[in-house]
Amino acid sequence: xxxTQKDGWIEVITGPMFAGKTEELIRRVxxxxxxxxxxxxxxxxIDNRYADNEVVSHNNNRTRSISISKASQIMDYVxxxxxxxxxxxxxxxxxxxxxxxxxLADKGVRVIVSGLDRDFRxxxxxxxxxxxxxxxxxxxxxxxxxxxxxPATRTQRIxxxxxxxxxxxxxxxxxxxxxEARCRDCHEVPGxxxxxxxxxxx
Ligand code: TTP
Ligand code: MG
Numbered sequence: 001x002x003x004t005q006k007d008g009w010i011e012v013i014t015g016p017m018f019a020g021k022t023e024e025l026i027r028r029v030x031x032x033x034x035x036x037x038x039x040x041x042x043x044x045x046i047d048n049r050y051a052d053n054e055v056v057s058h059n060n061n062r063t064r065s066i067s068i069s070k071a072s073q074i075m076d077y078v079x080x081x082x083x084x085x086x087x088x089x090x091x092x093x094x095x096x097x098x099x100x101x102x103x104l105a106d107k108g109v110r111v112i113v114s115g116l117d118r119d120f121r122x123x124x125x126x127x128x129x130x131x132x133x134x135x136x137x138x139x140x141x142x143x144x145x146x147x148x149x150x151p152a153t154r155t156q157r158i159x160x161x162x163x164x165x166x167x168x169x170x171x172x173x174x175x176x177x178x179x180e181a182r183c184r185d186c187h188e189v190p191g192x193x194x195x196x197x198x199x200x201x202x
Contacts, residue, residue, distance in 0.1 A: 007083075008105045012132055013114040015141035016155040018181040021114040022088055023057040024141065028112050029086050030063065039084040040077055041065040044092035047173050055088045058175075071097035074104075084110045091115040092171070095127045102134055119170050120157035120179070121189050126170075143181030152181035156188065166191035 013021045032039055043055050045067035050056035055065045066077060071093040078085060085104055090097055090113040101111045116125045132138055142151040157164035157179055166189050172178060
């Protein structure tokens, strides 16, 4: 990534689960910490898989963070001397997160966020498309498909050893217990309506 701007922009790290999004976020935060940048790291309180006040990657890298339940809480912590705001798993915040990222970037803050681009159904995750559209820089990571070992762009939800149904609720916190990475071909969503009904009729 080659950045020419002086300050204030949005960078999004996205992709399926097990792609290393959190690891990449922590790497970027760590680099800035070495340079003594003024950083605040947030994460949604809903995902307390590993720790309440730390962002933790699968390989156990960690960095201190503030848990928030609403995007607007970010503004309670940001000060005039804040240079960088990082948010892990931003897809779990509410839609205000998009405006807040835009506002911070306009004010000269470097905004680094990571989040899932798709839900387990393979559909865009909540407001993520809007965030991806306004970001200056997007890093789309892939995982490795557990079935065929090609690059995985989807997250497979598994319940009782079987692919989860399309009508299951979107939010289900978990890791290897209920999810795995899959490619387009190996991703299974029983009950998913065809998106190309229109073409089938031709
Ligand atoms: P992520 O941080 O995206 O997953 P990860 O830690 O495996 O990936 P990475 O290594 O790239 O950081 O966390 C995803 C969370 O979202 C996890 O708790 C499961 C949850 N989730 C849902 O609630 N609904 C869904 O449809 C999907 C796909 C995930
Ligand atoms: Mg993660």
